[in-house]
């Protein structure tokens with residue numbers, strides 16, 4: 001039995017993870033965590049003893065001693081659990097991309113000390129991991145991440161001036177929590193994923209490309225130096241990468257539908273519109289600058305998205321606020337977690353201040 005600690009159990013990934021665990025032999029829940037939602041019923045249904053709502057998730061993990069931590073918390077709040085798992089060499093199935101973006105260097109150092117597995121749950125990174133696994137780094141030319149383009153693909157800046165929260169939450173291909181859905185609409189999600197890919201696969205930013213692919217069937221594609229390219233395809237359903245990570249390396253069977261090629265499949269790709277959706281290029285810049293710039297990017301973006309969801313900021317105000325915060329921070333590398341928290345707080349303060357000025 002593989003004992004799984006599911007953090008963010010009440011969310012979109014959490015709920016799908018429970019479906020996977022319930023339908024897969026050899027997996028059982030040993031711990032559950034949420035931010036504020038009650039977990040009593042879920043814990044009772046699965047006979048889970050270790051349960052926590054909010055607070056320091058590492059205490060829960062210490063008590064539960066899981067084999068695998070599935071970190072599906074949203075935002076920077078997931079950082080403690082990510083670092084705890086990597087430091088102890090406990091297999092980390094990571095959906096919480098924000099923690100890897102904010103703490104890339106600290107996370108890699110912790111993983112080196114701990115020696116455990118870091119398995120991405122993000123569909124693009126799960127796909128890239130599978131295309132890259134077992135290949136010599138020298139043979140890899142570049143990695144392509146695909147983006148659905150979100151609900152506003154093809155629109156101009158003027159057409160985005162008045163979009164509402166409801167418009168932005170209507171994602172065309174994925175059903176997800178509100179924060180990542182807004183990130184998908186602004187392309188900040190792809191920006192976070194670009195940095196996540198750099199951290200996970202050690203590829204320089206020049207070798208990471210993003211293309212828009214509205215049907216979200218190709219999740220990632222790796223180009224090799226001989227001119228060949230390997231792509232990972234599947235219907236957009238997060239239960240596939242969740243199941244892959246939880247049962248790695250066995251790739252347990254699921255009941256999800258196989259790709260039906262004879263029914264017709266159109267694969268369209270195009271370049272992202274970086275001028276209309278500046279958060280993708282801003283992420284690339286933050287990633288290239290390194291230090292705590294990625295942490296600041298994430299913190300300012302979280303602050304701006306929360307304000308947009310609260311009706312305190314316009315859709316176009318989100319990239320403006322992030323750009324201003326990135327211009328104002330010093331971005332110096334964090335030597336430890338305390339310094340990372342300071343960088344995170346500073347960027348949040350700057351973003352809040354940016355809102356009170358406008």
Ligand SMILES: NC(=O)c1ccc[n+]([C@@H]2O[C@H](COP(=O)([O-])OP(=O)(O)OC[C@H]3O[C@@H](n4cnc5c(N)ncnc54)[C@H](OP(=O)(O)O)[C@@H]3O)[C@@H](O)[C@H]2O)c1
Nearest residue numbers: 008010011012013034035036037073074077095096176177
């Ligand atoms: N949804 C997807 O398809 C998808 C795909 C790829 C990657 N991801 C990534 O997966 C993560 C989760 O996304 P989601 O869409 O599942 O988000 P979501 O639906 O908003 O769920 C977030 C979960 O995190 C919990 N949470 C929030 N703050 C917490 C805290 N301080 N301590 C413990 N738990 C906390 C929430 O609990 P409450 O219910 O109590 O608020 C909820 O269970 C994000 O990092 C996202 O980028 C998601």
